[in-house]
Amino acid sequence: MSAQTELRSWVESANGHPDFPLANLPLGVFSLDGDAPRGGVAIGDYIFDLAAACDAGLFADAALEAARSAAASSLNAFFARGASARLALRTGLYELLGEHSAQRTRLQAMGEMLLKPMNQCQLHLPARVGDYTDFYVGIHHANNVGKLFRPDNPLLPNYKYVPIGYHGRASTIDVSGAPVRRPNGQTLPAGASEPVFGASKRLDYELELGIWIGPGNARGEAIPIGEAAAHVAGFCLLNDWSARDLQAWEYQPLGPFLSKSFATSVSPWVVLPEALAPFRCAQPPRPAGDPQPLPYLFDERDQQLGALDIELEVLLLTEAMRAQGLPAQRIALSSTQNMYWTVAQMVAHHSVNGCSLQPGDLFGSGTLSGPSADSCGSLLEVTEGGKRALELPSGETRTFLEDGDEIILKARCRREGYPSIGFGECRGRVLPASAAAAR
Template identity: 80%
Template sequence: MTASPMTSWVASANDHPDFPLANLPFGVFSRDGVSPRGGVAIGDCIFDLGVACDMGLFTGEALTAAQAASGDCLNGFFALGAPARRALRDALLGLLAEDGAGRRQAEALGERLLQPMAACRLHLPARIGDYTDFYVGIHHATNVGKLFRPDNPLLPNYKYVPIGYHGRASTVGVSGQAVRRPNGQTLPAGASEPAFGPSKRLDYELELGIWIGPGNAQGEPIGIDTAHERIAGVCLLNDWSARDVQAWEYQPLGPFLSKSFATTVSPWVVTPEALAPFRCAQPARPEGDPQPLPYLYDERDQQQGALDIELEVLLLTERMRTEGLPAERITLSSTRNMYWTMAQMVAHHSVNGCALQPGDLFGSGTLSGERPDSCGSLLEITQGGKQPLSLPNGETRTFLEDGDEVILRARCVRDGQAPIGFGECRGRVLPARA
């Protein structure tokens, strides 16, 4: 019997919920004090690209790509673009598949080539030059708008412009990080002057992270018809938010300290090739909505530029941890709630001549659904703190408390395709500094 092309000799990869052979995401890891280096997730293991290069497992364009991805960051690999990425993926499939041409070579290297993921530390996959957070989740934008403008939740520009703001790259961290509750200015209810102290309305935001590959020269916009080629891969992203600080500071220029204290991403970069089977048409705009302006409209992008990814948020409180209880899922949503595609974000970001660089990071904005159980932030779930969230153990939450851990997960499932996942994006809240 011929082995399935999606069957691997790495036993833990077969039926793995996140990292089967069909996925092969890239990341950066370290073990036993050795400097961080590039690897590929396969089941419960990490395929060490540096060892594979040293042992002569790659040739040609795949070797060039593997060498670029084997260092302490993936920026050089991202810069190579899709052809090199595809060549390396094909070579990895040949080495890791049950019936792959390079199986014997790879399997013979055993522990030198495959590191147990549980024994490794995972790092940020790239050096982030710039971070931009978008606002393309239309249900989130509508839900939040209703809290402040019940009769006019969406401002007129929302359906014409992929709204975004420039975030702080220096405070982007990787899954597992502790997030210190921020201090800042807030305007207490009924007060006429602000107070300073710890945020009392700390929140998370469920987002997709988008890693930029080949960039563009300053002054040379990226066309919508080729914008998808500038995306190196995606991850999960938690855009932590201090809602009370934000409410006081955001007018007239938008978020500042309420967002810049922390952003968390998942460590593995899931490539466009792995996501190809889960592409879908961008959801049709409601009747009466404007068609995107020409620089944002491409028929191919509309037909296959969206992704069908299931997203979830889980909450693990300090009490649940002490009592040995599992994390509780509080949100189930989807990337199909994006009003703008990833390619439209790239095209808009560069249309004024702004230079994007390999390793730049985009956040999609909070990806809430239409149902109450699909809201991607506590601000929405609790209606601005008016309706507390009840947890099965009897606890309630309006916003995050110290000790709470937020866990984001994602999964792609489609009939006839091997499901793939993203791993986890975790962050635990620490008390504010005195």
């Protein structure tokens, strides 16, 4: 442990960096000055250019193979290679970037050939998303939302047996920073018997953990729970933007559709399972009276070590706050410990019917609210369905998002004896609805 605490890099900005110290080394896809998007690794304030490193002969053998596939314009092929490629790449990167690297002088001389200043780079979606599945494993969120509809019986009978999920829209997944246009659609005004068409008035965010899928399974072959972790390629933050008024009117009987498909944002950096290993923990015990998971969803090791201890944060920055020079305001602090099901349980469930998971598939965890008012992962919960306005330091209030509002998700892992790591940000700013369609 102490060895890891002391791991320092000759890239000075990495040491003590809140997100990207040497212990993290997340992968992403970047470009600079409009050149071709390619894979890179976040280290402090820089992006380590994997293609440049390969070309310069900095890697050999398995690390070179892994780095070549991670240097591509999307990480799908790298995801497909699984844990051995990740380990080979990380070992190679530690050797190159550690404080006592044998090649330090040569690498420093390469300067920006090798290390691109992150703030000058554009970050892209790290992989082509095949299928996107959004789960609903945040039990406090399910409870809070259920209470708005069914005060006496918030959780449906299947919730504690089934890791509930649904298919989402892959074509509208954006990387952090892409603006989010307020959607138009049908809504049923309170008390009305006929819907109206127009811009959503109840635009919301959802704080989620994103899970990138690795090798995946052949069609018809379920992934056993004990092998599920091997099919996870990495993690990110995910904002499942939601138009609550469209959702309330459209979602019966087949689930959310246009209320979600206008935009989903993910953070650009894929935090690898190896970087998160120190932050694994036991799945919190189920409350007394809850059923045990069915055998296909139960694995002793997964129960002991399959959960994650990641601190999650939502911040809001409005136009007025920007004008007044105020910083973004934290509106929720939550944790991945609010997941009723582990990621391995989600993988095992998704494939148990023979459905094939593929490299580059993306899962959302569902909104990860905590049990308290200051840990709610959506405005729907914070404002109790729009009934209690949220007060902001600018003197404004919010029930749902206004045009110009920016939502910033962050995540951090801390544990005594280990260097902290972070996920970077998942940002999105609300643009006004399209006037053409709003007529």
